[in-house]
Amino acid sequence: xxxxxxxxxxxxxxxxESPKGWKKELNLVSWNDRTAxxxxxxxxxxxxxxxxxxxxTVDELxxxxxxxxxxxxx
Numbered sequence: 001x002x003x004x005x006x007x008x009x010x011x012x013x014x015x016x017e018s019p020k021g022w023k024k025e026l027n028l029v030s031w032n033d034r035t036a037x038x039x040x041x042x043x044x045x046x047x048x049x050x051x052x053x054x055x056x057t058v059d060e061l062x063x064x065x066x067x068x069x070x071x072x073x074x
Contacts, residue, residue: 004031004032005031005032005033006029006030006031006032007029007030007036008027008028008029008047009027009028009029009030009036010027010028010036011025011026011027012025012026012027012028012038013025013026015040018042021044021045022042022043022044022045022051023042023043023045024040024041024042024043025040025041025042025043026038026039026040027039027043029055031055037055037056037057038055038056038057038058038060038061039053039054039055039056040053040054040056041053041054
């Protein structure tokens with residue numbers, strides 16, 4: 001993405017991988033030198049290309065965790 005600076009501070013895990021090698025990951029990412037936030041999106045193998053994703057604060061991630069913990073996935 002042109003003009004957007006990012007740094008993956010910490011990889012928390014891989015959710016899935018496509019046949020082309022792109023991985024949907026949960027990372028802690030600093031965007032444009034700002035405080036790092038949790039981020040879920042697809043990344044190319046070299047992390048030089050990315051898909052659309054969602055960025056969450058710690059509070060939003062906690063709320064998402066609560067929602068997922070209370071879901072019946074059966």
